Amino acid sequence: xxxxxxxxxxxxxxxxxxxxxxxxxxxxxxxxxxxxxxxxxxxxxxxxxxxxxxxxxxxxxxxxxxxxxxxxxxxxxxxxxxxxxxxxxxxxxxxxxxxxxxxxxxxxxxxxxxxxxxxxxxxxxxxxxxxxxxxxxxxxxxxxxxxxxxxxxxxxxxxxxxxxxxxxxxxxxxxxxxxxxxxxxxxxxxxxxxxxxxxxxxxxxxxxxxxxxxxxxxxxxxxxxxxxxxxxxxxxxxxxxxxxxxxxxxxxxxxxxxxxxxxxxxxxxxxxxxxxxxxxxxxxxxxxxxxxxxxxxxxxxxxxxxxxxxxxxxxxxxxxxxxxxxxxxxxxxxxxxxxxxxxxxxxxxxxxxxxxxxxxxxxxxxxxxxxxxxxxxxxxxxxxxxxxxxxxxxxxxxxxxxxxxxxxxxxxxxxxxxxxxxxxxxxxxxxxxxxxxxxxxxxxxxxxxxxxxxxxxxxxxxxxxxxxxxxxxxxxxxxxxxxxxxxxxxxxxxxxxxxxxxxxxxxxxxxxxxxxxxxxxxxxxxxxxxxxxxxxxx
Numbered sequence: 001x002x003x004x005x006x007x008x009x010x011x012x013x014x015x016x017x018x019x020x021x022x023x024x025x026x027x028x029x030x031x032x033x034x035x036x037x038x039x040x041x042x043x044x045x046x047x048x049x050x051x052x053x054x055x056x057x058x059x060x061x062x063x064x065x066x067x068x069x070x071x072x073x074x075x076x077x078x079x080x081x082x083x084x085x086x087x088x089x090x091x092x093x094x095x096x097x098x099x100x101x102x103x104x105x106x107x108x109x110x111x112x113x114x115x116x117x118x119x120x121x122x123x124x125x126x127x128x129x130x131x132x133x134x135x136x137x138x139x140x141x142x143x144x145x146x147x148x149x150x151x152x153x154x155x156x157x158x159x160x161x162x163x164x165x166x167x168x169x170x171x172x173x174x175x176x177x178x179x180x181x182x183x184x185x186x187x188x189x190x191x192x193x194x195x196x197x198x199x200x201x202x203x204x205x206x207x208x209x210x211x212x213x214x215x216x217x218x219x220x221x222x223x224x225x226x227x228x229x230x231x232x233x234x235x236x237x238x239x240x241x242x243x244x245x246x247x248x249x250x251x252x253x254x255x256x257x258x259x260x261x262x263x264x265x266x267x268x269x270x271x272x273x274x275x276x277x278x279x280x281x282x283x284x285x286x287x288x289x290x291x292x293x294x295x296x297x298x299x300x301x302x303x304x305x306x307x308x309x310x311x312x313x314x315x316x317x318x319x320x321x322x323x324x325x326x327x328x329x330x331x332x333x334x335x336x337x338x339x340x341x342x343x344x345x346x347x348x349x350x351x352x353x354x355x356x357x358x359x360x361x362x363x364x365x366x367x368x369x370x371x372x373x374x375x376x377x378x379x380x381x382x383x384x385x386x387x388x389x390x391x392x393x394x395x396x397x398x399x400x401x402x403x404x405x406x407x408x409x410x411x412x413x414x415x416x417x418x419x420x421x422x423x424x425x426x427x428x429x430x431x432x433x434x435x436x437x438x439x440x441x442x443x444x445x446x447x448x449x450x451x452x453x454x455x456x457x458x459x460x461x462x463x464x465x466x467x468x469x470x471x472x473x474x475x476x477x478x479x480x481x482x483x484x485x486x487x488x489x490x491x492x493x494x495x496x497x498x499x500x501x502x503x504x505x506x507x508x509x510x511x512x513x514x515x516x517x518x519x520x521x522x523x524x525x526x527x528x529x530x531x532x533x534x535x536x537x538x
Contacts, residue, residue, distance in 0.1 A: 010114060016113045018080055020147055023063075026056075026064065027497075029050050033047055049090050049094075055070035069086065088103045095504060097503065099503050106146045106149075112148040112149060116159075117138065124166065126168075131248050133348040133360075134163060134250040135163040135164060137351055141276055142354070144277075145499045145502060150273060157220070162249070163250060170202075170247070171196065171215070171216070172239075172242050173214070173242070174213075174237055175210070175239075176211075176237060176238075176320075177237070180322055181320065181323070183320040184287070184319060188317055189319070193211065196211070200244065200258065204240075205240065225325070236324070245260075251399060253271065253280070254280050255269075256269075264339070266334040267334070269331055270328055270330050276498070282321075282330040287330060290332070290420075293424060294419040297313050297392060298315055300390045301386075310412065311378070312341070312414075314417040316334050317333050341413065345412050350401040353449060353452065354449050355452075361410075368457040371410060371453075372460075372464055372467055373467055373471075374412070376446075379446075380468075387481070390425075393434075398445050401416060403415075442487075443494065443495055443516065447519070491515075493515070496513055497513065500512065
């Protein structure tokens, strides 16, 4: 890479890293202070930082860029390093709490993006449209301060396993002595795990042992821990070798797809690395309630299908692990796409549709309002129905929502996944459950998709939220769900405070919210009329 390529790559990494960091800072620790630049032809917005009272100016809305800090002699452009220092100083003042971890994560995330961009430039993307969508997220979570942090490890230790680098790699197969197995899910789950050896051309377990697939990065991380090292030494655990054919990492990094006729499954592993808010381990308490949660969701979707809905759930069938390293070596098996996607449709990751990538259907559509209506029709009713009829809250954020599109790129089905994030009636009071649903569905999902559409097709921006309001009203007129009327009348929606959560070192499972303006409130109908409703403030 020559010097000019390096400069361009670093500038791109700075821009990718700055947008979500600025989104967090402006949402959680700043307030609008008017527009310095009105009439200049640029979209400049000024914010007052709550910690110090200083003024910060950015260009753009949904993906802010070019931050500038007001100084005595005018506006001073901030490099990414300077922006990170500003965020740390402001959060320290605003909260009164110090933090020496998050600044390192912010830098790690930016450096990871630079490594990913360099790797992507030298690697061919997957030809399969679904895999391409899963491996397209360069920026990642648009409201997290360090969405691409990889635990501070050198890039060489994680790049071979990075979906954003278009990675694919073999699984490591271990042999686990039969008396050391801990598993749940019944014969179907057990058979699916064993079938990975055929699907990936992997080794077989010797007599008295069962296969235990392992993520090679996780095995690097935990292989020297006493419980694992001792099990290898005394023969409870054997190294059988790697598969000959690869699996594909999805956007979650620790979940891999095996799109093979012999398996067609997802396999999810523990990964002892903090990614966004959590160390991504398969925790014992989540595994032990997995089948109860998944069975309840499957029953809810079965009832949905009887009403003619195309919506689908990708079931988490079960897990297998070692009794002596229950969380560290766990593997969970999830149904693949083939049996659950409507014929002729192509599933795509919703998060990829929001971030954008070459060939993304919202980018190429010639009728974006029709596309948006189709998206709403597929995504919104199933989430509301599961809650209204069964009290179930799907974690319907962008990472857990797949949207299947037809040959014209129009959404024809929504598929949802990840029982770990689902909440049942016994898990939360109803008001808290509804708040979680609104955050995941409206704030994390619909607001990001709508923002992406408005950015690419500004002429239809005033029509997007009236169309969304119509979809909620349509459901409300046919089903009895009083929370819908409250949602449509509410002045604000709950926005998760990822920056403050990380700064205050809150538990990764915590959710704290601040109020955001509700774009669903008081909208008219979405007629494609230039004199129609004004663009809502989001």
